[in-house]
Amino acid sequence: MSKDNQTMQPPRDGVISIIGPGMRVIGDCETEGTLRIEGTVEGTVRAGKAVVIGKDGAVQGDVMTQDAVIGGRVSGTIIAESRLELQATCVIEGEVRARRIKLDEGGRVNGNVFTGDVTIPKQQPGKPQAPAAAEASKTGAQQPEQGKPAIAR
Secondary structure, eight states, X not given: OOOOTTOOOOOOTTOEEEEOTTOEEESOEEESSEEEESSEEXXXXXXXXXXXXXXXXXXXXXXXXEEEEEOSEEESOEEEEEEEEXXXXXXXXXXXXXXXXXXXXXXXXXXXXXXXXXXXXXXXXXXXXXXHHHHHHHHTOOOOOTTSOOOOO
16 A cells, blocks of 8 residues: 655745755745745745845845845845845845845845835736736837836827
C-alpha cells in the first residue's frame, strides 16, 4: 500500500528562499516565509513573513509582505504591512506603503510614500486593467510616459 502523497504538511518556520546573485526570475514569486533576493525578479513578489533585497538585488514589479529590508533596486509598488527598512544603497521607483518606514541616509525614493495602517491586496486570478488604462484603451488615447506630461492631440 502506498501513502497518499497529497497529505498536508505543516509550514516550516524559519525557511528562507533565496534568489542568488546572477539568477534572473521572470514571473511572480510567492512564499509563506521569507524571500531573499540577490539576483533579479521581473514580476510580483509576495512573502508572508519578509522580503530582503540585497544591495545588488533588483525587482521590476510589486513587492508585498509583512516586513521588508531593501538594499537594492525596486521599480514598482512596495507594500509592507508592518515594517519597511530602506537602506542607504536602495533606489525605489514607485509607490511605497508601510505602517512604519526607516530610510537610511543616501537611500533614494522616487514616488509617493504612505504610512499608517496598510493591508496587502488579495491575489485575484487574472489582473484587471487599471482604470486609467482601461479608459484609454476604449477611447484610443495613449497614456503618457511616467514623468512626462500628457499631450492632447
